[in-house]
Amino acid sequence: MQLAGNILISLPETCLLTTSTVLKSYMGEYIKRWKPPVSPLQALCSFLIAERHHAAASAWSPYIKVLPTSYTCPVYFSDDILDLLPWGVRKKASGQKERVRELYLYSRPFFSSLQPLFSLPVEDLFTYDAFRWAWCSVNTRTVYMEHAQSDCLSREGNDYALAPYLDLLNHSPNVQVEAGFNKVSRCYEIRSIQGCRRFQQAFICYGPHDNQRLLLEYGFVAPGNLHRVVYVDVGALMLCLHKGDKQLQQKLLFLEENGFLSDLTFGADGPSWRLMTALRLLSLRPEQHASWKSVLLGAAVSQDREEWCVHKAQTLWQRLSDDATDALKKLAELTDSADQARMEQLVVVESLRREEQEILERARDVLRNLLPQPPPWQQDGVQNTGR
Numbered sequence: 001m002q003l004a005g006n007i008l009i010s011l012p013e014t015c016l017l018t019t020s021t022v023l024k025s026y027m028g029e030y031i032k033r034w035k036p037p038v039s040p041l042q043a044l045c046s047f048l049i050a051e052r053h054h055a056a057a058s059a060w061s062p063y064i065k066v067l068p069t070s071y072t073c074p075v076y077f078s079d080d081i082l083d084l085l086p087w088g089v090r091k092k093a094s095g096q097k098e099r100v101r102e103l104y105l106y107s108r109p110f111f112s113s114l115q116p117l118f119s120l121p122v123e124d125l126f127t128y129d130a131f132r133w134a135w136c137s138v139n140t141r142t143v144y145m146e147h148a149q150s151d152c153l154s155r156e157g158n159d160y161a162l163a164p165y166l167d168l169l170n171h172s173p174n175v176q177v178e179a180g181f182n183k184v185s186r187c188y189e190i191r192s193i194q195g196c197r198r199f200q201q202a203f204i205c206y207g208p209h210d211n212q213r214l215l216l217e218y219g220f221v222a223p224g225n226l227h228r229v230v231y232v233d234v235g236a237l238m239l240c241l242h243k244g245d246k247q248l249q250q251k252l253l254f255l256e257e258n259g260f261l262s263d264l265t266f267g268a269d270g271p272s273w274r275l276m277t278a279l280r281l282l283s284l285r286p287e288q289h290a291s292w293k294s295v296l297l298g299a300a301v302s303q304d305r306e307e308w309c310v311h312k313a314q315t316l317w318q319r320l321s322d323d324a325t326d327a328l329k330k331l332a333e334l335t336d337s338a339d340q341a342r343m344e345q346l347v348v349v350e351s352l353r354r355e356e357q358e359i360l361e362r363a364r365d366v367l368r369n370l371l372p373q374p375p376p377w378q379q380d381g382v383q384n385t386g387r
């Protein structure tokens, strides 16, 4: 039985951990005094680290105790595991790791100012490891809740709320919910719209995310995700292009200016429209310059250019497929000597790569059908009788 329209969970405002909680706490005065103001994210991370240290003495202890002690998000990955990711998400993950470390280094003077609150040296408490844990706790578990800007905090987004108990809900791409703070009941409410069934595990949807985004932000992959795709990066695209094309740079610039050099993908239903459109533009001969604009609007130019595009898509497909197979081989080698934490990270990466392989398998069949089929007597296993 569907639970459409029913409230799945309603959490009173007093149970939410937000920047208001932090500003009203023992840490509030320190934050208010600090210049330039710390960001809402820094404030929440600092508070989580301090509360974890206070253990049973903290009012938030029942919550902190059930938080994961470590995460399978890429900020925890060592370089050899990052190297197993597809190019685009690897680049984003490395950037994210760098930003978290920079934020930690930037926050250290503020952490030092908190020394009067602790008997232990703050350097032993506010370590990079603790900061990374707090950052992942905020990044993977907060719900969106707008707050009024506070003069004591920097102007960066102040829309985080840690919501104990409510944050136990896992993600499913197949459900629809409505979530938000109800100003009348003063509760954070999640209402089921579609996909939740009585007596079954309740899921919520974190957003229409593909698997790379889920891995990057939440440290997991959803098998069979209806938003799953395999990305084609510009580097791979360049490798399969004809270097003798004198208009190549001009074409690439034109594609970039029109937003056609990103989000080029293969899905289970084959190469995306954007990928085929970019290839179509790249396929044009010098004398077809007049067709550039119409191609971006979806026009096909000629049968031989269409075939060129499908062949290039097949070359790209092969590269992506080889890359996934290669990564899975290397992954198997690392698994042999992995401890539990690394093993959990490898399982997530393996799951991403296997999903990729499955998408590509399906895309291959679609690609085959895009080429004109040879007459029956030229197909494998069919004898031409000469009649």
Ligand SMILES: C[S@@+](CC[C@H](N)C(=O)[O-])C[C@H]1O[C@@H](n2cnc3c(N)ncnc32)[C@H](O)[C@@H]1O
Residues within 6 Å of the ligand: 068, 140, 141, 167, 168, 169, 170, 171, 172, 217, 218, 219, 220, 221, 222
């Ligand atoms: C808001 S928490 C959900 C509760 C979490 N499962 C727990 O036990 O604390 C988000 C985290 O749960 C995990 N998660 C959520 N949905 C998942 C899913 N469909 N499959 C695997 N892990 C999932 C991921 O580790 C993610 O970062």
